[in-house]
Amino acid sequence: MIAELLKKSRKIVIKIGSNTLSNDDGTINKEFLDRLSSQVNDLMKLGKQIVIVSSGARIAGVSTIGRWLRKEDIHYKQALCAIGQVELMDAYRREFEKHDIHIGQLLLTRDDFSYGSRTLNIRNTLFTLVDEGVIPIINENDTVCVEEIKIGDNDTLAALTANLWNADLLILFSDIDGVYNKNPKVYADAKFLEIVTDPVELLKNIEIGETNGFGTGGIATKIEAAKTVNSYGIPMILANGKKENILANLINGNERATVFLPKE
Numbered sequence: 404m405i406a407e408l409l410k411k412s413r414k415i416v417i418k419i420g421s422n423t424l425s426n427d428d429g430t431i432n433k434e435f436l437d438r439l440s441s442q443v444n445d446l447m448k449l450g451k452q453i454v455i456v457s458s459g460a461r462i463a464g465v466s467t468i469g470r471w472l473r474k475e476d477i478h479y480k481q482a483l484c485a486i487g488q489v490e491l492m493d494a495y496r497r498e499f500e501k502h503d504i505h506i507g508q509l510l511l512t513r514d515d516f517s518y519g520s521r522t523l524n525i526r527n528t529l530f531t532l533v534d535e536g537v538i539p540i541i542n543e544n545d546t547v548c549v550e551e552i553k554i555g556d557n558d559t560l561a562a563l564t565a566n567l568w569n570a571d572l573l574i575l576f577s578d579i580d581g582v583y584n585k586n587p588k589v590y591a592d593a594k595f596l597e598i599v600t601d602p603v604e605l606l607k608n609i610e611i612g613e614t615n616g617f618g619t620g621g622i623a624t625k626i627e628a629a630k631t632v633n634s635y636g637i638p639m640i641l642a643n644g645k646k647e648n649i650l651a652n653l654i655n656g657n658e659r660a661t662v663f664l665p666k667e
């Protein structure tokens with residue numbers, strides 16, 4: 404099922420969460436980015452078009468400046484994002500450059516998707532970058548909007564991007580294999596859910612546990628993202644981005660993940 408979905412999807416949005424992108428000590432996981440860039444390169448060679456939505460600015464800010472970790476003040480969080488965004492894009496640029504792939508940065512807010520002219524401008528930029536073989540890398544504009552760093556809304560941003568770009572598939576990479584009936588980081592007997600056809604019903608039937616590390620939205624915003632894209636007929640895969648060669652293994656049917664399928 405997953406392999407089939409990936410094979411037939413041409414336009415794919417990939418969202419990468421903070422915990423996936425960072426090492427345990429908070430530094431940017433360069434090996435992860437190295438593996439990601441070569442797998443994305445392979446997908447592009449298969450004729451696929453890729454847009455990346457990446458979190459990680461705040462954690463990159465913490466590891467760059469080496470302080471403010473404990474500051475819960477939202478202004479410090481915004482300042483950390485401003486510092487870390489530069490590091491984040493630098494890390495992406497270095498890795499994609501190895502494959503002769505250029506990247507472009509788009510910093511957006513949820514509001515940008517509700518204004519006609521802004522939406523059109525985003526769409527035009529996205530289509531132009533992708534048509535030219537450049538990978539757009541999107542993050543929230545944490546300077547102008549603080550809601551996202553409080554509730555972790557890059558999942559929503561990824562869903563809105565998938566709709567705007569008319570994507571065939573949204574992939575969310577987190578640090579878990581998919582959705583469970585309860586937090587797998589806390590309960591060893593948590594049951595893995597392979598296919599979800601009704602995210603609204605799912606939310607009623609599972610236990611939403613705490614998020615960990617630098618993740619902010621937790622599993623709830625991922626299920627909300629599925630609800631959004633599914634309502635536009637776009638399927639979503641939630642997979643463990645920390646696993647080696649995850650994209651290649653998913654496409655070969657060698658890795659598990661949760662698939663959210665839109666109703667027929």
Ligand SMILES: Nc1ncnc2c1ncn2[C@@H]1O[C@H](COP(=O)(O)OP(=O)(O)O)[C@@H](O)[C@H]1O
Pocket residue numbers: 419420421422423555576577578579581582583584585586587588609610611612613614615617618619620621622
């Ligand atoms: N029912 C559940 N199924 C899966 N993960 C859950 C569940 N409840 C809580 N979680 C937690 O949600 C985390 C993923 O959310 P988050 O840390 O925000 O990810 P990201 O940084 O990738 O956006 C997992 O690491 C897991 O501990």
Ligand SMILES: N[C@@H](CCC(=O)OP(=O)(O)O)C(=O)O
Pocket residue numbers: 419420421422457458459460461462484542543545551552554555556557558617618619620621
């Ligand atoms: N814009 C913030 C990320 C907010 C966010 O959604 O984080 P995550 O839950 O890790 O996807 C940053 O780059 O740190």
